[in-house]
Amino acid sequence: MESGRVSKSWLLVPFLALIAGVLSALLLRDMLLATAPIAGPTTTPSVAPSEPVGKFTPIYTPTATASSTPTPLPPTATPVPPTPTSTPTFSPTATSTPLPMPTAPVDGAPTRPPIIAREEWGSMVITEGYEAHTLDRITLHHDGSEFYGGAPARLRGLQSWSRRARGWVDIPYHYLIDLDGNIYEARPLEFVGDTATEYDPTGHALITVMGNYNVQEINEAQLGAIVDLASWLCYEYSLDPQSIRGHRDYAATSCPGANLYQYLVNGYIVSAVERRLQFENP
Numbered sequence: 473m474e475s476g477r478v479s480k481s482w483l484l485v486p487f488l489a490l491i492a493g494v495l496s497a498l499l500l501r502d503m504l505l506a507t508a509p510i511a512g513p514t515t516t517p518s519v520a521p522s523e524p525v526g527k528f529t530p531i532y533t534p535t536a537t538a539s540s541t542p543t544p545l546p547p548t549a550t551p552v553p554p555t556p557t558s559t560p561t562f563s564p565t566a567t568s569t570p571l572p573m574p575t576a577p578v579d580g581a582p583t584r585p586p587i588i589a590r591e592e593w594g595s596m597v598i599t600e601g602y603e604a605h606t607l608d609r610i611t612l613h614h615d616g617s618e619f620y621g622g623a624p625a626r627l628r629g630l631q632s633w634s635r636r637a638r639g640w641v642d643i644p645y646h647y648l649i650d651l652d653g654n655i656y657e658a659r660p661l662e663f664v665g666d667t668a669t670e671y672d673p674t675g676h677a678l679i680t681v682m683g684n685y686n687v688q689e690i691n692e693a694q695l696g697a698i699v700d701l702a703s704w705l706c707y708e709y710s711l712d713p714q715s716i717r718g719h720r721d722y723a724a725t726s727c728p729g730a731n732l733y734q735y736l737v738n739g740y741i742v743s744a745v746e747r748r749l750q751f752e753n754p
């Protein structure tokens with residue numbers, strides 16, 4: 473039965489091969505399962521987000537400390553909360569670089585600067601409806617509409633609009649300044665101005681720059697006209713230069729515009745007027 477034995481043992485070969493196959497398959501499965509947790513973390517998101525953060529942080533951190541205006545936001549019509557107290561709040565929205573302080577020597581008392589009279593720009597003749605007041609301060613405005621020239625026509629338009637649409641007796645302001653620094657007489661100074669906002673302009677000398685100084689930039693001629701006019705008003709009417717403020721210091725408005733208001737915030741206008749008042753008496 474040699475052949476029978478041999479054939480019996482040959483039958484074991486496929487059986488053993490099957491066992492080996494099953495065992496190696498199981499072993500391979502265990503190996504795969506064992507390595508799976510190691511390969512797994514690549515899909516875990518916990519590490520990934522820290523990289524972009526780490527990369528972006530250095531970009532904005534240094535500029536944030538160097539300047540509070542990362543991108544010069546266009547000054548918007550967002551009303552600034554009223555600050556009726558004596559400390560005006562700084563608005564970082566000015567887009568223009570402030571002009572340097574004047575350093576020229578001052579001689580003599582401030583004189584009345586050239587002022588274009590009402591009849592010269594074609595004002596209506598208005599004789600009644602005004603209310604008298606005593607001046608105690610100066611307030612700066614802009615008229616709020618962009619302006620690129622043609623002051624007399626604009627003044628006439630403002631006057632008729634004030635009377636027709638607002639029911640005011642006259643232009644609400646006492647003086648207006650054009651792009652070249654020319655000063656125009658509007659409502660007579662001895663009468664109270666008007667406002668569409670919630671402050672009482674009694675006692676205020678109202679100086680207005682034509683244009684929108686949230687958008688336009690104030691120039692040296694205009695700034696010079698403000699200082700000339702304010703210096704003369706302070707001298708003539710015994711006003712304190714520290715009383716020079718912006719409309720937004722009294723009411724919820726962006727007036728006189730960030731690009732003009734910055735010259736109140738940085739002290740340019742007040743200190744220039746104070747210098748003019750410290751003249752040597754001859």
Ligand SMILES: [Zn+2]
Nearest residue numbers: 613614719727
């Ligand atoms: Zn105003």
